[in-house]
């Protein structure tokens with residue numbers, strides 16, 4: 239297959255592209271190397287991909303609609319996995335414009351490209367953050383998700399809805415993924431696991447929000463990539479729901495899909511697990527809840543299981559140990 243992946247210098251895009259290349263697919267990668275976090279880490283991921291046969295790299299901004307259009311026309315992908323975005327919940331309070339630009343304008347440009355160059359299946363990354371103020375657990379895709387708490391969540395919800403309109407009008411098969419806190423080797427420096435390990439190794443305390451009274455449905459990166467690769471082969475077909483819990487639109491080949499295992503872990507247990515993997519005591523600095531944060535997330539994996547027959551299962555101890563192993567190898571002690 240020819241697969242176009244956006245965000246290939248990013249955490250998830252890098253892992254997905256590596257997996258697709260290893261399976262013999264041709265991958266065109268798009269990334270503009272935004273400076274949101276350490277660009278050297280993005281460059282290293284990019285270098286690794288460039289060493290694999292079948293990879294073509296495009297340092298291109300999603301906002302460059304003409305550039306994106308000519309790439310899609312020339313590469314003629316059968317599949318597009320759109321992962322590039324301005325990610326991060328907290329940064330959306332500091333730099334909201336970056337979210338409008340990458341997530342709204344950028345995602346719209348991807349949709350426009352698919353309108354002019356039809357693909358078999360377009361997949362786009364949304365987030366568990368769209369569940370916003372919802373408190374009923376687990377989060378089901380069929381629940382209303384109308385109360386976002388950050389602009390990050392609002393832009394992702396908007397992209398789900400722009401995708402629905404394009405899917406309806408131009409019959410583009412689209413799956414919108416709602417990812418739940420993804421972690422693992424090559425993970426993001428702005429996320430808790432990375433910060434906890436880095437601070438502890440450097441002899442500094444870690445900030446623990448809401449006094450540790452938080453829960454997250456953590457998803458190990460290899461499980462996430464397994465799920466995406468399986469879903470590639472399951473484009474939504476209008477009029478053919480796969481389960482009573484399907485979110486398939488009645489008027490478009492469009493589906494919203496949680497990717498999470500449904501086994502939330504308490505933040506304090508998570509920190510204990512990191513402490514064990516590192517073998518260094520972690521000093522905790524307990525703080526109040528951050529604006530825009532949610533206390534808990536938990537995915538209903540029922541639709542994912544109906545579609546692909548499995549769900550993320552890697553135990554947190556295994557996944558955290560893999561991250562620590564990578565961190566120490568990459569950055570040293």
Ligand SMILES: NC(=O)c1ccc[n+]([C@@H]2O[C@H](COP(=O)([O-])OP(=O)(O)OC[C@H]3O[C@@H](n4cnc5c(N)ncnc54)[C@H](O)[C@@H]3O)[C@@H](O)[C@H]2O)c1
Pocket residue numbers: 244245246247248249250251268269270271272280298299300301320321322323324325326339340344363364365366416417418419420421426
């Ligand atoms: N990691 C998670 O826990 C998580 C959870 C929910 C949703 N998501 C979503 O999954 C996707 C991938 O996340 P990630 O963790 O790999 O993030 P990441 O920041 O590591 O990767 C995103 C990549 O997109 C690129 N990018 C950003 N704006 C761009 C633009 N305008 N043009 C071109 N490239 C641009 C960045 O340079 C970066 O390399 C994102 O859409 C994110 O919102 C991630």
